[in-house]
Amino acid sequence: MSKNYHHGSLRQALIEAALPVLKKKGIVGLSLRELAAELGVSHGAPYRHFKNKTALLEAIAVTGFNALQDICRKAMQDFPDDPRQQLYQAGMDYIFYVARNPEIADLMFRPGLSREESNTELQQAVNSAVGSLAAIIENGKQRKLYGDHQTMDLVLTSLSTVHGLAMFIAGGMLIDPASPESSIEALGKRVYNILLHGMAGE
Amino acid sequence: MSKNYHHGSLRQALIEAALPVLKKKGIVGLSLRELAAELGVSHGAPYRHFKNKTALLEAIAVTGFNALQDICRKAMQDFPDDPRQQLYQAGMDYIFYVARNPEIADLMFRPGLSREESNTELQQAVNSAVGSLAAIIENGKQRKLYGDHQTMDLVLTSLSTVHGLAMFIAGGMLIDPASPESSIEALGKRVYNILLHGMAGE
DNA sequence: GTTATTATGTAGACAGTTACTACTTTCTTG
């Protein structure tokens, strides 16, 4: 019997099913068996797609980096002639993405997840996303927008700032998490302004 | 028998014993039973000090925020008349702290850990640490170093940037983790310069 | 089209884990 002995897309289904669980119960509370049951599949099935629980978490992190890359690319398409707007737009889109999916962002920049063998797929996703951000910075550099700072330094600074800000907003640690979108946008604009023109007086 | 039926400081011992395990095996690989065995104590003992595994992780996060607060206070003491040096020093000290203890920093800004009941002790540690950083910023504001930006915006921006940079260095995601201290310091200096004077050319 | 091969899912088992409960020992303090 079993019209669908094969699930068809169990890998993707596992990733999607894990998200609400992570949001509600965190990494510790996530169980592969529970996911399997929820998807109506035997408890061993997930191991056909993920070597272990950590591998699933890393796969989720990959989706986050892919999203970051998409966001950067879209920003470049939307403002092909305005690298500063590219950067601002990408930053704000990323902040809203993290606000909507904090559990994904939580897994992205984390030394303590694998730490054993380096996950090539994850490393590659990181590199691609960073590359897209670097392209935005390079666009600006070609127009002499960023002084003589090194591209990598600018990438590091902007990515750190945006990701950190996004995590603070998502985690509600420093900011009222009930902030309306408009106030998040206002905060983003102020931080972007500081980032661009410096903490020191203008 | 049992000269030491009571361990004496099991809570602290658990926190310390957890660190190398976290560094080696990550959150998923940490087990309270293993810690108990390692400390020569029964498997139920840890639950006298921590409601569950997550509570232990949060306690470790608290130590991280306490360290951040100490770093800020020390910087203020060391350079009582130079708020910019206070900020730079605190930032670099924090970066080296994270490089030495990535597994602690990994637990600090994490929306997905508790997410159920808010941990008061953790929240308080966050507030204290942020307060110390805000004091450094305020010192600078009183000397008109930071234009008319809001203190909270400056705190958010600098903390995000420094923490993000520290995590990247600790995780070796964007930078060669084998970088000697000197090159980490050089990188920190460049990023601090960008943060202070802006990505845009000076 | 039948047949090998590979991908995917199942069933069972084992060791290890969380977290609870009831009990014992030690420390503290009135």
Added chain:
DNA sequence: CAAGAAAGTAGTAACTGTCTACATAATAAC
């Protein structure tokens, strides 16, 4: 020094990760 709180022990139920052997389905080769 006695009473009560704090800390540790022992046992256990339910669950989890992960392995292995097996079954089924999809694919590709012939």
